[in-house]
Amino acid sequence: MTEARRYGVLHETLDDIGERTDVSLRCIEHEPEVWESRMQVTCECLSEGGALDNLERRHLEDRLGETVYARFPVQTRSALTVAHTLMDRGFFDEEELRSKMDQVREKMTVD
Template identity: 60%
Template sequence: MSEAKPYEVLLDALDAADERTDTALQCGERVPAPWESAMQATCECLSWRGSLDNLERRQAEDRLGETVYSRFPVHARSVVVVAHSLMDRSVIDQDELKSKMKEVRARLERE
């Protein structure tokens, strides 16, 4: 398997303030953020429809999360890896993702 290269659109999403500085996974009574639950449901649908198998996604999270996207906070890596995997499969492209991210940011700024 060739080494995966990062996608610029994903690296651009990493704000220096959000960059991972810890070295250990925080465990315990952590309550997932609403976006994490929504993303998990989306991943289940992608797996059910055959676009992104759950086992393959988890293996990619392990592989890419600790290498290519290691600077991302631990709990944000899953969404970054899903986006990376969907681009690898040509389900979406970088321009489409960048446009959608811009739309979401604008909507959040209005709220």
């Protein structure tokens, strides 16, 4: 099974966020959006709780970001890497994540 198929729910988000267009490092020099700051806090909590060490996550972001998730904007790679790794570790599966993402999308369209 290919990475794209195995993690289809993550690859499908490319339709929502759009493909990476800026390949320079300038794309990471911006004021973080609220979701980015919250994602970093979540990563800190995962590291503190022992679920996903920050250094390990950064190494995974580098590896996965330039291979499996190369088409995604740089800012989204933390979220993709965390979800990818937590699925690998059995915290949840693709269908559970898809269900939760559908709930969030529905809530966002109602609000």
